[in-house]
Amino acid sequence: MRVELSQAFEKLIGQPSLEISLAEPIPVRAVLRLLADRYECFAKYLSYQDDAMLGAHLSVFSSGRFMKLGDPVTDGDTLKIFLPVTGG
Amino acid sequence: MSGYHRKLLRVDLTSREVRTQELAPEITDAYIGGAGVAAKLLYEETSADTDPLGPENVFIAMTGPFTGTNVPSSSRHHIVARSPQTGIFGESNVGGSWGVLLKRSGYDGLVVTGKADKPVYIAINEDKAEIRDAGEIWGQDTEKSARWLKSQTSPKAAAAVIGQAGERLAPLAGVPHIGTLVRAAARTGLGAVLGSKNLKAIVAAGNGPVPVADPEGLEQSVKSLLKHITTATETFGKYGTGGGAENYEKxxxxxxxxxxxxxxxxxxxxxxxxxxxxxxxxxxxxxxxxxxxxxxxxxxxxxxxxxxxxxxxxxxxxxxxxxxxxxxxxxxxxxxxxxxxxxxxxxxxxxxxxxxxxxxxxxxxxxxxxxxxxxxxxxxxxxxxxxxxxxxxxxxxxxxxxxxxxxxxxxxxxxxxFAVHVKGLEPSAHDPRRFFSQALSYGTAARGACHNASWSHPYELALTMPEIGIAEPQDAYQVEGKAAFTSILQNLMCVQDSALLCRFTQIGKAVTVNNMVEWMSLVTGKQWDVESLMKAGERVFNLKRLYNTRLGISRKDDFLPPRFMTLNREGEELTNQLPPMGRLLSDYYQHRGWSEEGVPTSDTLRGLGIA
Structure with missing residues (x-):
């Protein structure tokens, strides 16, 4: 699985993307846990148990679709992590 | 009842008469304040013959019961007039400090009629209002004008002030508000309405009390939520509204x-x-x-x-x-x-x-x-x-x-x-091919292509509000149920624009409808519940529609421009679809209790207490 990061997150970990191998499908929540294991800056996002709460700080997209915490991710997927959806 | 001074300031620029008018409890019970009361006044005081740039047009600025209280993110007010840009209902909601300073002056709102024979400004301070000469700043930009206006009134004042665009009656002219920061009530050309009245600015500088029924209860309620609001909106505050631009492009x-x-x-x-x-x-x-x-x-x-x-x-x-x-x-x-x-x-x-x-x-x-x-x-x-x-x-x-x-x-x-607008108003930066609720919102919002009329796209991504029936985010391309979903959120936004609460308090579920209900009761002393509050929002939305249908607006005007109806964009991972507006509008009218032409039926109006 490939994780691509937008500017704000790229700055935090020092690279625009990373690869994570998945033996089996896992939910987005578990992907965030894997990221937090590697990079402490992601740890704070684990406390949000609800899509609406997490969505205020971070958004996850795959194939142009907004992903929810419980959505499954497989090894061939590309996730894109952005700052939250906001707007005026 | 608290939450209101029960006083509107009325200024007729033709006769130079300045007087107060009672704001009756029956009006605020039905329309809350802000956008709702302003819509009610505009509906009653203008007609299909009103020239948006004529002295007969009415410019209204209304605060709400939350304005000037401890309710967080409520330092806002709403302005309305018949729009010179669109020719229909014109409105703009704005933050800053002006609304608070108006309310601290002892007024819930301001109604301006007529036309001055030379450039003037209105100075409002502590239950006193005057029409003063503005010849010195006519022709000046808003920043220089605001500096001069503060020097003539109070350094702590806030000025709703037009620039050269408003003076020259540009239909795209807004009304910047300059106090401790610059905030613009920019949409629908209401700056040109002020220009047509030779009214350069309205300056508010009050420092009096704002009545709250249960100040201790409100303080306690707000205090208990403040940390949650700050945490939920931390990222948004750090990067501002533009923080998610890359995300939105994606x-x-x-x-x-x-x-x-x-x-x-x-x-x-x-x-x-x-x-x-x-x-x-x-x-x-x-x-x-x-x-x-x-x-x-x-x-x-x-x-x-x-x-x-x-x-x-x-x-x-x-x-x-x-x-x-x-x-x-x-x-x-x-x-x-x-x-x-x-x-x-x-x-x-x-x-x-x-x-x-x-x-x-x-x-x-x-x-x-x-x-x-x-x-x-x-x-x-x-x-x-x-x-x-x-x-x-x-x-x-x-x-x-x-x-x-x-x-x-x-x-x-x-x-x-390729002129992209609805009813003459250009859309904000949200694509209705990505969020079908925004397609409906652009089509049916009173002022034209406005995403803020529903602010529904976050509810198609992540947000929920179970107490008003949105237990889960709705799929953005789902057609079934989109009418009800969009209507509910339009009604909620009418509540927020009438009570005066910033939309961004919804980010991360920082503030819920239950919080709003509690604050309405604590501020006004009247017991509100979710149903009565949402019914008031529905009433406000329908009244704005009624204003427009009186001008001939109907289904024919609710479609999106050709670019949104017929052009699919191309690009990697782009999942845009063309919104089926015919079906969406039919469902929507039925849900709203409007005729197939999009006109509220007499039964609907009676049920809402409008007829």
């Missing part, structure tokens, strides 16, 4: 090349993160707002060196940036500042420039029209030059300052095919 929501293009790497240069890391010098919040999404920027070098002003927000990045394919953030900052100084709506200004760029590309206008400017996609300086011309109404700027609908009509040929 989602297929960001407007590009007059809504024609699907993908654009330039968004990586013009978003809230880049602004934060380059030109941002500080965050600015409306009075007592824990979110503080406002930006202040400084530019030290380059063609825009010396700029030291309010920074652009998301919609401005989307319209002056994405729609024009301008990836120069500093140029966008410059154009944003010019809009504030001239008093222009950044959304309609940027959208109209994008329309003009397409007209230039198609040969409908040439350098002879533009005064030698190569109005090509991505030409940052050309974009800035056009803002300048529009603010001054000089050359082609005179036509452009009327907006894309008027410009398309003037250009003829096939220009209306």
């Amino acid at each position: 989602a297929g929501n960001f407007p590009l090349k007059n809504w024609k293009q699907g993908r654009w790497p330039g968004v990586a240069k013009i978003n809230g993160v880049v602004l934060h890391d380059t030109v941002l010098t500080g965050r600015k919040g409306c009075l007592r707002c824990p979110i503080a999404c406002g930006r202040h920027i400084k530019i030290a070098e380059g063609p825009y060196a010396g700029l030291d002003c309010a920074g652009p927000e998301y919609e401005t990045m989307g319209t002056l940036g994405g729609e024009c394919l301008v990836d120069d953030l500093e140029a966008i900052c410059k154009a944003n500042d010019l809009c504030n100084l001239y008093g222009l709506d950044t959304i309609s200004t940027g959208a109209t420039i994008a329309f003009a760029m397409e007209a230039f590309e198609k040969g409908l206008i040439t350098t002879e029209d533009t005064g030698g400017v190569e109005l090509t996609w991505g030409n940052a300086q050309a974009m800035v030059d056009m803002v300048d011309k529009m603010g001054r109404r000089e050359g082609i700027g005179e036509l452009m300052s009327q907006g894309s609908r008027a410009m398309a009509e003037a250009l003829g040929h096939n220009a209306s095919e």
